[in-house]
Amino acid sequence: MLPRNTEVVIIGGGVIGASILYHLSRRKITAVAVEQNELATGSSGACDGLIFLQSKKPGTHLQLALESKARFEHLQDELDLQVEYRNPGGMIITENEDELTAMVSLVEEQRNTGLDVCLLNPHEAREMEPSLSDAISGVTFCPLDAKVNPILLTLAFISWAQRHGGRAVTDCEVTGIEVKSRRVRAVHTTRGSIEGFVMAAGHEGDGVALSPGTGALIAELIDMGSTHIPLDEFALARFHP
Ligand SMILES: Cc1cc2nc3c(=O)[nH]c(=O)nc-3n(C[C@H](O)[C@H](O)[C@H](O)COP(=O)(O)OP(=O)(O)OC[C@H]3O[C@@H](n4cnc5c(N)ncnc54)[C@H](O)[C@@H]3O)c2cc1C
Numbered sequence: 001m002l003p004r005n006t007e008v009v010i011i012g013g014g015v016i017g018a019s020i021l022y023h024l025s026r027r028k029i030t031a032v033a034v035e036q037n038e039l040a041t042g043s044s045g046a047c048d049g050l051i052f053l054q055s056k057k058p059g060t061h062l063q064l065a066l067e068s069k070a071r072f073e074h075l076q077d078e079l080d081l082q083v084e085y086r087n088p089g090g091m092i093i094t095e096n097e098d099e100l101t102a103m104v105s106l107v108e109e110q111r112n113t114g115l116d117v118c119l120l121n122p123h124e125a126r127e128m129e130p131s132l133s134d135a136i137s138g139v140t141f142c143p144l145d146a147k148v149n150p151i152l153l154t155l156a157f158i159s160w161a162q163r164h165g166g167r168a169v170t171d172c173e174v175t176g177i178e179v180k181s182r183r184v185r186a187v188h189t190t191r192g193s194i195e196g197f198v199m200a201a202g203h204e205g206d207g208v209a210l211s212p213g214t215g216a217l218i219a220e221l222i223d224m225g226s227t228h229i230p231l232d233e234f235a236l237a238r239f240h241p
Pocket of ligand 1 (some may be wrong): 011012013014015016017018034035036037038039040041042044045047048049051054075126148150153172173174175
């Protein structure tokens with residue numbers, strides 16, 4: 001059942017909404033994730049769940065991926081549920097000389113930042129993975145690359161949160177957000193309204209939303225100081241930082 005009020009409303013029960021619910025619950029902030037369908041049925045339930053480091057560009061992306069990977073090492077224990085986290089290492093296959101040339105420079109860049117990644121020739125690659133085609137030009141291998149089941153991960157975040165006061169309501173579409181004096185006051189859904197802040201990310205301040213493509217939308221809403229805005233009208237709103 002939808003509560004009448006809460007500190008935070010999270011729009012969307014994908015991995016992002018679920019992770020936010022989990023992190024807010026850890027901080028003892030009351031939060032409700034509102035999902036129009038079932039949990040993990042959006043792109044989180046359809047993505048490959050790869051925790052790949054070697055595919056990230058050196059700099060911010062790689063740094064974030066490294067921090068994320070370090071977090072995954074303990075997450076399953078933290079969540080106390082099986083999320084099928086595995087760390088078998090990962091390969092990226094190049095099929096022709098152009099791809100191989102591009103990979104040689106990326107691997108060099110990554111190695112210069114200290115990432116453990118190497119290039120294997122087709123023979124070496126087939127020794128590790130015999131089912132690879134004869135036609136490949138090479139393979140990059142990173143022993144740190146890992147994998148998780150994204151559906152189990154989403155459900156584990158939600159489950160932990162539910163065991164610690166967080167709530168998730170499915171089959172409930174958010175249809176509008178009420179803003180007064182530049183603050184989000186209520187969320188309107190197909191199952192009634194919830195009073196409180198709207199957020200899908202962050203837990204301080206006046207309500208900032210990020211989940212399922214709504215970050216831009218909420219920034220616009222707050223900027224406008226409007227009173228009640230149906231979501232549809234802002235679906236294509238442009239983000240002004
Ligand atoms: C392990 C892992 C590795 C990943 N690696 C990468 C990567 O390397 N690179 C990369 O780019 N991405 C990566 N991703 C991200 C992935 O591809 C998706 O982008 C991500 O799962 C999207 O999560 P989400 O929760 O934002 O969206 P979704 O899973 O789509 O969830 C959004 C939910 O919001 C609901 N919703 C929408 N509107 C409303 C509304 N009005 N009311 C109620 N509910 C609503 C939808 O029904 C949906 O269920 C990774 C994800 C995982 C789990």
